[in-house]
Amino acid sequence: MDDLPPPLLLEILSRLADSADVARCRVSSKTLNSLAREIRCVNLQCSYLRYAKSRSPLTRSAITPFKEVFHKLISELPIVESVSIGVEKPLRLVAYDDVEDEEDDLFLSDFNFVNAWLPKVCGNLRSVSISDFWVQSCWRRSDVLSLISSYCPNLLELEIKNAWISVDGLTPMPKLTTLTLEFIRLDDENLEKLNECFPLLQVLNLIGVGGLKEPKVHLMHLRKCHWTLSNAPISISIIAPSLVKLTLKCVKPNLLLIDTPLLFDLNLSLESACNFIVKEFSHLEKLHLDSTGLRNLLARFPNGRTVKNLTAVSTRWEVPVGVSKSILELLLCAFPNVSSLTLTSGVWSELETYPALGVLDSWAQMKGLKEITAYLTVNDIEVTVCTILALLDNCSGLSNMAMFIHRDVVSNITSNLISRCMAHCSRVRWKWGMWKEGTKDAWISHGI
Numbered sequence: 001m002d003d004l005p006p007p008l009l010l011e012i013l014s015r016l017a018d019s020a021d022v023a024r025c026r027v028s029s030k031t032l033n034s035l036a037r038e039i040r041c042v043n044l045q046c047s048y049l050r051y052a053k054s055r056s057p058l059t060r061s062a063i064t065p066f067k068e069v070f071h072k073l074i075s076e077l078p079i080v081e082s083v084s085i086g087v088e089k090p091l092r093l094v095a096y097d098d099v100e101d102e103e104d105d106l107f108l109s110d111f112n113f114v115n116a117w118l119p120k121v122c123g124n125l126r127s128v129s130i131s132d133f134w135v136q137s138c139w140r141r142s143d144v145l146s147l148i149s150s151y152c153p154n155l156l157e158l159e160i161k162n163a164w165i166s167v168d169g170l171t172p173m174p175k176l177t178t179l180t181l182e183f184i185r186l187d188d189e190n191l192e193k194l195n196e197c198f199p200l201l202q203v204l205n206l207i208g209v210g211g212l213k214e215p216k217v218h219l220m221h222l223r224k225c226h227w228t229l230s231n232a233p234i235s236i237s238i239i240a241p242s243l244v245k246l247t248l249k250c251v252k253p254n255l256l257l258i259d260t261p262l263l264f265d266l267n268l269s270l271e272s273a274c275n276f277i278v279k280e281f282s283h284l285e286k287l288h289l290d291s292t293g294l295r296n297l298l299a300r301f302p303n304g305r306t307v308k309n310l311t312a313v314s315t316r317w318e319v320p321v322g323v324s325k326s327i328l329e330l331l332l333c334a335f336p337n338v339s340s341l342t343l344t345s346g347v348w349s350e351l352e353t354y355p356a357l358g359v360l361d362s363w364a365q366m367k368g369l370k371e372i373t374a375y376l377t378v379n380d381i382e383v384t385v386c387t388i389l390a391l392l393d394n395c396s397g398l399s400n401m402a403m404f405i406h407r408d409v410v411s412n413i414t415s416n417l418i419s420r421c422m423a424h425c426s427r428v429r430w431k432w433g434m435w436k437e438g439t440k441d442a443w444i445s446h447g448i
Contacts, residue, residue, distance in 0.1 A: 228250075
């Protein structure tokens with residue numbers, strides 16, 4: 001190893017994802033030890049095993065405090081461009097009620113802790129990621145945002161997880177382009193400070209952010225947004241004229257406003273919205289709709305003539321009573337130019353129970369449909385076969401059918417279904433797979 005050119009050795013060390021691995025390399029070689037000081041990134045994660053040893057009376061004295069390890073590591077680097085410090089995933093899953101822990105060694109968004117190292121490295125810092133141990137951080141409010149905004153005007157990416165964050169003293173960060181807040185209690189109930197202090201954000205991830213009342217994302221340069229709400233705010237507003245991709249998961253806001261004229265890819269999951277206001281989507285091509293009230297959502301959705309790729313998820317279905325159109329018809333009416341359609345089990349089951357499946361008025365609108373993916377439960381094989389054959393007979397443009405059969409369906413029924421469908425229509429390229437809640441989809445056959 002020592003015979004390799006120093007630039008190559010440094011490149012190898014820089015590619016190690018964990019600073020703990022770098023430390024092991026330093027012990028093994030004087031050359032690596034000297035070169036390690038030229039690394040410009042720090043990534044230190046506390047494992048569950050380390051945490052357990054630090055709490056055990058038998059091993060506690062032999063474990064160096066995590067914050068002390070980090071301080072020593074970062075103090076030896078003359079230039080730091082990226083810092084990632086946190087706890088590994090198994091430790092993040094430890095619940096507050098499961099342990100009693102009043103220590104603060106893994107309260108990593110602590111103002112005093114960050115203030116001890118950030119001023120020394122802030123000049124070249126481009127990325128910061130801090131992931132707290134929720135058991136220690138959930139009852140301690142942190143002012144770390146004000147500290148980071150004061151010392152890091154050139155920061156491009158910021159990520160904070162599992163913390164209670166204050167926005168007191170937060171100042172504008174005009175160069176920040178990516179912000180991730182995950183499982184955060186945020187003292188900015190309407191997101192006013194976020195909009196004001198991060199005006200040039202292009203990527204925003206708000207995952208499980210609590211404490212919101214009437215949040216509004218109003219960012220002129222935002223291109224991509226992933227927003228999962230952990231509570232039920234009164235209203236939700238997204239005003240982003242440059243946004244092209246949006247993933248939004250919420251429950252029952254009284255008002256949902258989406259004003260994103262350039263949106264290309266939308267993944268929307270909600271139970272219902274009393275007042276759903278969506279401006280015209282003139283560029284939307286990829287759409288994923290997930291709702292227990294899918295019929296009501298479709299009725300409120302604007303015209304979707306530009307949508308080509310559509311996925312419909314209904315987590316609750318009922319046998320249609322007193323309705324004139326199936327969900328499939330509503331989908332095709334709302335999005336008449338769809339070429340690729342995915343129907344999850346709830347939507348498919350509703351389609352199978354629809355009494356007038358064979359005489360739908362909208363079959364003529366399905367000429368452009370090229371590909372269907374469906375998730376089947378096969379409660380009655382005859383009904384399932386009839387539904388599939390009706391689609392095949394009336395969708396003349398179909399060229400690909402991907403059917404996922406529930407894993408609990410007995411093998412002889414699965415084989416019977418596959419053979420009957422393939423015998424009926426040879427023009428279609430068939431793909432068969434298996435699915436089950438909580439497991440990964442698996443192919444049985446691919447491209448027959």
